[in-house]
Amino acid sequence: MSRLPDGWGDGTRSVRAGEAPPVPGTPLRPSPVFAAPFHLGDRPPRADGADAYARTEHPTSRAFETAVGELDGGRCLSFATGMAAITATVMALVSAGDRLVLPADGYYTTRLLARDELERLGIRVEYVPTTGIADAAARGDLDGARMVVLETPSNPQLDVCDVAAVARATRASGALLAVDNTTATPLGQRPLALGADLTVGADTKALTGHSDLLLGHVSTASDELYDRLKGWRDHTGATPGAFDAWLGHRSMSTLDLRLARQAETAAAVAEVLAAHPAVTGVRWPWRPEDPSYALATRQMLRPVGVVSAGLADEAAVSRFLAAARLWTAATSFGGVHSTVDRRAQWGGDAVPGGFLRFSCGIEDTADVVADLTAALDAV
Numbered sequence: 396m397s398r399l400p401d402g403w404g405d406g407t408r409s410v411r412a413g414e415a416p417p418v419p420g421t422p423l424r425p426s427p428v429f430a431a432p433f434h435l436g437d438r439p440p441r442a443d444g445a446d447a448y449a450r451t452e453h454p455t456s457r458a459f460e461t462a463v464g465e466l467d468g469g470r471c472l473s474f475a476t477g478m479a480a481i482t483a484t485v486m487a488l489v490s491a492g493d494r495l496v497l498p499a500d501g502y503y504t505t506r507l508l509a510r511d512e513l514e515r516l517g518i519r520v521e522y523v524p525t526t527g528i529a530d531a532a533a534r535g536d537l538d539g540a541r542m543v544v545l546e547t548p549s550n551p552q553l554d555v556c557d558v559a560a561v562a563r564a565t566r567a568s569g570a571l572l573a574v575d576n577t578t579a580t581p582l583g584q585r586p587l588a589l590g591a592d593l594t595v596g597a598d599t600k601a602l603t604g605h606s607d608l609l610l611g612h613v614s615t616a617s618d619e620l621y622d623r624l625k626g627w628r629d630h631t632g633a634t635p636g637a638f639d640a641w642l643g644h645r646s647m648s649t650l651d652l653r654l655a656r657q658a659e660t661a662a663a664v665a666e667v668l669a670a671h672p673a674v675t676g677v678r679w680p681w682r683p684e685d686p687s688y689a690l691a692t693r694q695m696l697r698p699v700g701v702v703s704a705g706l707a708d709e710a711a712v713s714r715f716l717a718a719a720r721l722w723t724a725a726t727s728f729g730g731v732h733s734t735v736d737r738r739a740q741w742g743g744d745a746v747p748g749g750f751l752r753f754s755c756g757i758e759d760t761a762d763v764v765a766d767l768t769a770a771l772d773a774v
């Protein structure tokens with residue numbers, strides 16, 4: 396599916412994914428097109444692939460989708476947000492009465508979607524912890540499910556599960572396998588190559604990485620699944636705006652550079668956290684001591700820039716944040732700023748008040764680590 400040569404590295408792929416062959420006189424990088432309707436001629440709308448109406452076909456979102464699809468190894472459809480992409484993945488392909496298996500410890504709003512919308516519509520939702528899904532699949536416990544959704548590494552605990560092992564089971568039982576690949580990004584993990592049917596991204600996070608837009612996507616190598624998802628998106632109107640799709644495409648060019656700096660900082664941050672007496676429960680899948688280490692380093696292509704850990708309680712978190720200058724309190728992750736998210740602040744996830752998710756930005760590693768050390772010492 397991808398037109399990118401196999402030998403190109405991630406830096407080249409980030410910049411060149413989705414590029415059309417050069418045409419003299421056309422822009423090096425496509426500019427955003429803001430039209431909602433397009434000129435129609437005498438022929439039926441969309442004849443010969445002509446654009447007709449932006450909700451259903453649009454050159455700017457198509458450029459973003461071509462690029463992301465090439466990185467994912469499939470055909471990509473963009474959505475207004477990550478949740479719109481997850482909603483489409485489930486609702487376009489799962490029906491009332493079907494069994495849907497979701498991670499018990501994945502992104503909280505996916506579970507809210509299930510509890511408040513999917514169950515209401517008669518979808519039978521079951522929750523399995525990320526670390527238990529591969530065993531459940533091997534035991535045959537997932538047999539009969541219409542779809543299994545994985546989120547690996549999971550947000551916020553950073554547990555990892557074996558995509559290829561679950562894919563073997565879902566292929567055998569006839570279930571669809573969808574992977575929320577948000578934390579890893581298409582450069583960090585390729586769920587389609589590991590056997591998944593669908594890979595989903597909240598591109599609001601590291602893929603676009605500047606904390607200034609909402610965007611999501613789904614990629615699949617199946618034309619049938621692609622068509623079903625496109626029908627869902629066109630009918631429900633979950634398409635992204637042209638400016639966001641353009642900004643997302645533009646931001647992707649630096650994905651390799653940003654991930655590299657974030658990972659370098661995350662490695663240093665994980666060590667500082669692990670060595671500090673005020674901190675417990677450090678999780679970063681690339682620490683050899685981490686329970687996910689063996690699987691993460693085998694399955695994934697590069698480390699993530701997110702680390703989780705715990706301070707004693709909420710008061711300790713407040714002291715940490717008051718002392719930090721670079722570690723800014725904000726939700727989301729994967730952006731150019733180093734941020735800290737207090738999950739307990741949001742309710743929902745059963746995490747202790749001192750639990751923190753550190754999202755390493757692209758500031759100088761030494762500055763961010765010095766700021767972390769000073770703020771921890773103030774705790």
Ligand SMILES: Cc1ncc(COP(=O)(O)O)c(C=O)c1O
Pocket residue numbers: 476477478479481502546550575577578596597598599609610611727
């Ligand atoms: C793993 C994961 N999936 C999906 C989402 C939803 O993305 P969005 O906020 O763009 O709807 C998030 C957002 O935090 C996430 O962390």
